Amino acid sequence: MDRQKIKTFLTLGLVLLSCLVLFWGEQYLGKFSTRVLNLAAIFVILGASMNLVLGFTGMFSLGHAGFMCVGAYVSAILTMSPESKEMIYFMEPIISPLDKIHWPVFPAILTAGLVAAFFGFLIGFPALRLRDDYLAIATLGFGEIIRIIVTNTISITNGSLGLKNIPPIKSLWVYWGFAIATIWILKQLINSSWGYAFKAIRDNEIAAEAMGIDIFKHKLMSFTIGAFFAGLAGALMGHLITSVDPTMFRFLFTFQILLIIVLGGLGSLTGSVIAGVLVTVMMEVLRFVEQPMNLFGLQIPGIPGMRMVIFALLLLVVILFYRQGLMGTREFNWDWVLDKVGVGRRKEKGVGVDG
Amino acid sequence: MTGEIFLQNLANGISLGSLYALIAIGYTMVYGILRLINFAHADLLMVAAYVAFYGILVFTLPWWLSFLIAIVVTAILGVSIEKVAYRPLRDAPRISVLISAIGVSFLLENLGIVAIGARPKSFPRPEDIVWNINIGDISFLSLTIIIPLITVILLVAVTYMVNKTKIGTAMRAVSRDFETASLMAVDVNKVVSATFVVGSSLAAVGGIMWSLQYPQIDPLMGVFPGLKCFIAAVMGGIGSIPGAMLGGFILGMGEVFLVAFMPELSGYRDAFAFVILIFILLFKPTGILGENVVEKV
Amino acid sequence: MANPWQNSILVTDNITMQFGGLKAVSNLALNIAPRQIVGLIGPNGAGKTTAFNMITGVYKPTSGKITFDGNDITGLRPNQITELGIARTFQNIRLFSSMSVLENVLLSKHVRLKATPLEAILGLPRYTRARKRHIEECMDLLEQVQLADVAHEKATSLPYGKQRRLEIARALATQPKMILLDEPAAGMNPQESLELMEFIARIREQFGLTVLMIEHHMEVVMGICEHIVVLDHGETIAQGTPTEIQNNQQVIEAYLGAVDESA
Ligand SMILES: Nc1ncnc2c1ncn2[C@@H]1O[C@H](COP(=O)(O)OP(=O)(O)OP(=O)(O)O)[C@@H](O)[C@H]1O
Ligand SMILES: [Mg+2]
Numbered sequence: 001m002d003r004q005k006i007k008t009f010l011t012l013g014l015v016l017l018s019c020l021v022l023f024w025g026e027q028y029l030g031k032f033s034t035r036v037l038n039l040a041a042i043f044v045i046l047g048a049s050m051n052l053v054l055g056f057t058g059m060f061s062l063g064h065a066g067f068m069c070v071g072a073y074v075s076a077i078l079t080m081s082p083e084s085k086e087m088i089y090f091m092e093p094i095i096s097p098l099d100k101i102h103w104p105v106f107p108a109i110l111t112a113g114l115v116a117a118f119f120g121f122l123i124g125f126p127a128l129r130l131r132d133d134y135l136a137i138a139t140l141g142f143g144e145i146i147r148i149i150v151t152n153t154i155s156i157t158n159g160s161l162g163l164k165n166i167p168p169i170k171s172l173w174v175y176w177g178f179a180i181a182t183i184w185i186l187k188q189l190i191n192s193s194w195g196y197a198f199k200a201i202r203d204n205e206i207a208a209e210a211m212g213i214d215i216f217k218h219k220l221m222s223f224t225i226g227a228f229f230a231g232l233a234g235a236l237m238g239h240l241i242t243s244v245d246p247t248m249f250r251f252l253f254t255f256q257i258l259l260i261i262v263l264g265g266l267g268s269l270t271g272s273v274i275a276g277v278l279v280t281v282m283m284e285v286l287r288f289v290e291q292p293m294n295l296f297g298l299q300i301p302g303i304p305g306m307r308m309v310i311f312a313l314l315l316l317v318v319i320l321f322y323r324q325g326l327m328g329t330r331e332f333n334w335d336w337v338l339d340k341v342g343v344g345r346r347k348e349k350g351v352g353v354d355g
Numbered sequence: 356m357t358g359e360i361f362l363q364n365l366a367n368g369i370s371l372g373s374l375y376a377l378i379a380i381g382y383t384m385v386y387g388i389l390r391l392i393n394f395a396h397a398d399l400l401m402v403a404a405y406v407a408f409y410g411i412l413v414f415t416l417p418w419w420l421s422f423l424i425a426i427v428v429t430a431i432l433g434v435s436i437e438k439v440a441y442r443p444l445r446d447a448p449r450i451s452v453l454i455s456a457i458g459v460s461f462l463l464e465n466l467g468i469v470a471i472g473a474r475p476k477s478f479p480r481p482e483d484i485v486w487n488i489n490i491g492d493i494s495f496l497s498l499t500i501i502i503p504l505i506t507v508i509l510l511v512a513v514t515y516m517v518n519k520t521k522i523g524t525a526m527r528a529v530s531r532d533f534e535t536a537s538l539m540a541v542d543v544n545k546v547v548s549a550t551f552v553v554g555s556s557l558a559a560v561g562g563i564m565w566s567l568q569y570p571q572i573d574p575l576m577g578v579f580p581g582l583k584c585f586i587a588a589v590m591g592g593i594g595s596i597p598g599a600m601l602g603g604f605i606l607g608m609g610e611v612f613l614v615a616f617m618p619e620l621s622g623y624r625d626a627f628a629f630v631i632l633i634f635i636l637l638f639k640p641t642g643i644l645g646e647n648v649v650e651k652v
Numbered sequence: 653m654a655n656p657w658q659n660s661i662l663v664t665d666n667i668t669m670q671f672g673g674l675k676a677v678s679n680l681a682l683n684i685a686p687r688q689i690v691g692l693i694g695p696n697g698a699g700k701t702t703a704f705n706m707i708t709g710v711y712k713p714t715s716g717k718i719t720f721d722g723n724d725i726t727g728l729r730p731n732q733i734t735e736l737g738i739a740r741t742f743q744n745i746r747l748f749s750s751m752s753v754l755e756n757v758l759l760s761k762h763v764r765l766k767a768t769p770l771e772a773i774l775g776l777p778r779y780t781r782a783r784k785r786h787i788e789e790c791m792d793l794l795e796q797v798q799l800a801d802v803a804h805e806k807a808t809s810l811p812y813g814k815q816r817r818l819e820i821a822r823a824l825a826t827q828p829k830m831i832l833l834d835e836p837a838a839g840m841n842p843q844e845s846l847e848l849m850e851f852i853a854r855i856r857e858q859f860g861l862t863v864l865m866i867e868h869h870m871e872v873v874m875g876i877c878e879h880i881v882v883l884d885h886g887e888t889i890a891q892g893t894p895t896e897i898q899n900n901q902q903v904i905e906a907y908l909g910a911v912d913e914s915a
Contacts, residue, residue: 060450126637132449133392137585138636141629144582152622185773192772193762193783200748200759206652207746210708212734212763212826221769251578255461262454267750305468312462319455320443329750646672652701652710652742 007334018180022172034172038240040280041175042233045182046253047260047272049229052186054258055266055329056195057222058202060136062254063123064230066143067116069150069249071231072238073157075112076166078103079239084165092155105167109178109235116231117224119146124223128216140251151246162245169239178236182229187269187331189225198222199267252308256283259315263325271327279311286310359493364615366499370568372607373506377561378584379591379599380513381554387530387594388550390449394456395436397581398463399555400562403429404478404572405471407563411479418481426559433555434548442544467574478570485567502564509557510600517596522549530594579625586632592645601643606631661686661830661862662707662738667716667726669702669886676702678886679716682864684879686829689856689863691877693870693897695906698883700866701743704832707864708740709733721829735763739823740832743866745815747807753818754790754803760825761786790825796858797821797851812839817851824855830862831855837869845869849876874898882906 025037046064053061077085077098085094093099103111127138150157157163169175189195197218200208209215238244260279264271289310291302318325378400385393403425410421440459444452486497517523525546529536537543565580566572587606591598606628614621635642666679677699684690692700705711707718709730718726725733748756764786767779794800797817802810807818816836823831836852837845849872856863867873873880874894882890882897884906890897897903 054450058450060453126633130636130640133386133390133453134589134636134640136453137392137582137589138633140582141586141632145626145629148623148626188773188775189769192769192779193758193765194769194772196751196755196759197762199750203748203750204746206710206730207742207748208759209730210710210734210740210742210746211760211822212731213759214729214731214763255457258454258457266450303469304473305465308465309462309469312458312465315458316440316455316462319451319458320440323447323451652705 003335003338006338010334010337018176022176025172029172034170035240036281036284037172038170038175038236039284040277041172041179042236042240043257043260043280044179044273044276045229045233045236046257047264047276048183048186048269049226049233050257051261051264051266051269051272052190052198052229053222053226055261055268055272056190056202057198057219058205059128059219059223060132061127061139061223061226062136062251062258063139063143063146064226064257065249065251065253066139066146067120067227067230068234068237068253069143069146069244069246070119071112071116071234072244072249073150073163074115074231075105075108075235076163076238076244077101077156078108078111079105079167080163080165081167088161088164089155089158091159091161094158095155098156105169105239109232109239112235113228113232116234117228119231120224120227121220124220124227128219128223140254143249143251143254147246147249157246160246162243162248163238164243166238166242166244168242169236175236175240178232182232183269183273186229190269194218194221202267256311259311261325262315262318265325265327265329267329268325268327268331270330270332271325274326283307283311360615362493363495364611366495368608368611369604370499370502370607371611372604373503374561374565374568374580374603375584375587375607376600376603377506377509377557377564378580379587379603380510380596381558381561382585383588383591383593383596383599384526384550384554386588388526388533388547389441389445389452391441391452391456392585393436393441393554394453394460394581395440395463396433396554396558397577397584398460398467399429399433399558400565400577400580401467401572401574402432402463403559403562404566404576405467407566408476408478408572411481418479418483422563425563426556429559429562430552430555433551433558437547437551442547464574464578471574473574475571475573475576478566478572480567480570496568498564498568502568505560505564509560510596513553513557514596516553522546526550583628586628589632590635590642592642595642595644598642598644659686660684661721662864663719664703664707665717665719667703667706667713667718669699669706669711670714675886677706677883680883680888682881684830684862684864686862687856687860688879689852689865689877691873691880692864692866692883693868693873693880694883694889697885699886700883701834702886703883704740704834704864704866707733708738708832731763734826734828737827737829738832739826739828739830741816741819741823741834741836743834743838745819747815747818747822749806749808751807752804753799753807753810754787754794756807756818757790757793757822757825758786760822761790764827793821793825797824813844816840817848820851820855824859828859828861830864833863833865833867835866835868837867837872840869842871845872848872852876 025034050064053059078101081102082100085099123142127135127142130138151160197208197213200213201215201218205215256279260275261272263279264275286307289302289306290304292299381396382393385391385396406425406428407421410416410424411418436459440455441452444455484497484501488495488497517526525541526549528541529543529546533543583606584603587602588599590605591600591602609631610624610627613627614624660683662682662684664680664682666681667677668675668679669677680703692703694700702711706713709725709728709732712727717724720736720738723736725736748759765782767782771779791800791803794803797820799814799818799821802814807815810818820833820836837848840848852863853876855861877894880892880894880897881888882903889902889906890900
């Protein structure tokens with residue numbers, strides 16, 4: 001059996017295994033674990049999409065939380081029942097026709113992604129002429145502007161009161177379905193000619209432009225795609241927590257995603273997946289340090305804020321001492337696994353494209 | 356708008372503008388030399404405010420001594436941050452240093468939350484320096500005069516230092532061309548440290564005066580002033596000290612008068628700075644007083 | 653060869669580049685005929701690279717006009733100029749450091765791709781076929797520049813001379829009509845420079861290229877250039893055939909002066 005076939009079988013096996021795991025999880029996992037895993041899926045989407053922008057295209061954008069905010073609100077408004085809208089919007093009634101809209105969740109989530117992408121496109125248009133620090137501060141600014149607008153457009157968003165009673169989604173299948181689809185799409189994109197164009201821009205913008213790449217167009221494309229998935233993740237977040245408000249989408253979110261991609265490796269999707277799960281689980285496990293504890297009869301008070309201190313230290317240690325993170329720019333691939341176990345000698349190194 | 360209200364707003368604008376200007380200088384100096392947004396600069400305000408707070412209320416020190424200690428502690432902290440978190444990354448890609456700066460900022464904010472809690476505390480206003488002044492129908496705080504006054508004194512001092520002293524000359528040399536300056540036997544590390552001492556001390560003074568003016572302090576108090584002052588620095592032309600002052604004043608005045616003239620937009624007050632930033636970056640990215648530089652290829 | 657004044661591929665009409673108070677290039681007037689090999693020489697800081705940067709759109713000239721192949725290209729973006737048929741290499745090598753040799757060359761084919769990103773993501777035939785063809789073309793090209801054996805190595809791990817050759821290959825992969833080489837022989841020993849000369853002459857024949865090159869190695873310049881332009885402090889101090897330039901008093905002084913200054 002040649003290597004290509006082995007790899008196809010392995011991939012099919014992996015897909016089957018994931019399905020079994022999800023099936024098992026759906027049957028036996030408790031409410032809390034399921035919720036953590038769902039959150040992990042959302043952070044995987046966020047990590048992978050921000051990595052596309054920052055790790056693969058080299059654009060230091062800090063606006064992810066803003067796009068999540070857009071996505072969360074769009075999906076929430078589209079899916080909430082007209083009755084709960086009437087109940088919740090008591091400062092100012094929601095404007096027509098949003099008051100009557102009552103969509104099923106799937107089209108709403110996709111629309112949320114598209115609307116966030118549209119925002120990404122609009123913001124990227126002026127912002128992507130900037131670089132590095134300037135881009136960082138401008139995207140941060142746009143993120144804040146989005147949040148401030150959401151707080152002030154009360155007849156659409158219900159302002160600072162936020163939205164409640166968003167139709168819940170509980171199933172692992174949905175969250176991980178979206179996560180796997182995201183990873184697959186981004187993997188295909190990154191291994192395509194466009195992915196190489198992104199990486200060329202990251203490696204050397206001047207050379208990329210001299211080889212005919214339209215820098216602005218490609219940056220805008222990467223940024224818009226990143227915003228799309230951020231919006232998607234934001235929408236999922238709304239359906240997981242069932243309520244949203246503008247303070248949710250502070251810079252804190254962007255920081256957590258930044259931690260994920262730095263820890264996983266700037267420029268490695270595999271790294272973002274691993275770190276996305278890792279950071280989410282850590283976030284939940286470390287909750288105990290913020291809660292009062294009773295250790296051998298000794299009452300230890302919880303320390304609020306401790307988790308974020310740990311995360312900040314973790315980010316600093318990684319960036320100062322292990323700048324590569326867990327994966328560097330490497331990706332999981334079967335060739336590596338097969339080489340390790342010594343199956344089917346590799347004949348010739350494949351071209352790293354469309355693999 | 357009556358004359359009195361106008362004057363009132365003008366006074367508010369000037370004192371807010373002075374605060375912005377003072378803090379913006381720290382950004383512009385560090386940026387001029389390291390080409391880095393020192394995200395942690397914003398949190399130095401908070402550190403200074405808390406040190407002063409504890410000095411006065413817990414250790415019952417005289418206010419001036421507390422302020423002095425706050426300035427020294429903040430300066431040491433600023434220099435240490437550069438040594439630990441920025442210096443090792445000097446040859447690393449720029450994204451890494453920025454991430455490190457964000458990490459430090461986040462660390463300080465959350466250490467603040469851990470150590471003193473997220474609840475705002477009210478900052479003491481020593482009677483020696485804060486009192487009410489009444490002229491006719493207008494009544495205002497002494498701070499309205501003191502803050503711009505101290506700002507002007509410090510601005511003059513910094514301008515003198517940068518233009519007339521040896522270390523100032525070295526700073527300008529490093530800011531113009533980091534590589535060449537280091538080849539020309541300028542002790543770059545010393546210059547960078549000196550820059551952080553000056554910038555951080557100004558941030559400390561800014562933080563203390565900010566807390567006197569708006570006497571509610573909390574661990575995240577630096578975030579918004581910090582972002583806005585960076586914007587002020589960009590608006591004035593990053594790297595330029597007079598530019599930072601100008602930007603600070605324009606931004607402070609603009610914010611105060613935006614709310615005064617169009618109260619219905621007051622919810623958007625914090626967005627105002629960002630909107631300005633985006634316009635500046637699009638139409639004159641070098642800022643008002645910045646020089647045009649073409650990137651060498 | 654036809655009269656170059658009537659039949660030229662690149663004309664720079666008195667282009668000037670000013671940086672603050674410094675005139676890096678003033679009133680440069682080039683006129684290059686198709687398939688010519690032209691040398692641009694001059695002491696350090698003369699403005700040679702700046703001239704390249706203006707022609708390739710990296711800098712917009714302060715004044716003057718550039719015409720290439722009948723198109724006014726003044727102020728166009730570098731990628732637009734590349735699409736019109738000017739390719740270049742860089743004095744300080746600028747390869748894509750995360751990519752292999754083949755991937756570096758392949759990148760130049762990206763703009764020729766007719767498929768959409770969606771087709772690429774879904775792996776549809778229009779994309780995969782074009783991609784496969786591009787890989788074959790690039791392997792052929794690497795074969796011709798004798799880099800096929802290292803096609804899968806990381807580009808930046810190659811020795812210096814090969815990195816320079818890769819830069820040329822990458823430029824050729826954009827299918828240019830004209831190529832601009834910025835010090836292609838820098839850091840090469842005499843043997844390597846000689847090979848490079850032959851290589852440049854060969855690609856000119858093979859691809860019907862026009863070549864404009866900056867070079868400090870005089871034996872290379874005098875060896876293959878048919879026409880030479882000399883810059884000093886941004887001014888054009890001489891133009892002519894290699895023999896004319898070799899005997900030009902002003903050129904000799906410019907070079908001697910440069911030696912004096914640096915000594
Ligand atoms: N972007 C820029 N901003 C300011 N000055 C510049 C810029 N680019 C080049 N210069 C200046 O223009 C002059 C010409 O530089 P250029 O790089 O064109 O010289 P060159 O002839 O290529 O020299 P070399 O042989 O050293 O490569 C130099 O004084 C250089 O410092
Ligand atoms: Mg040069």
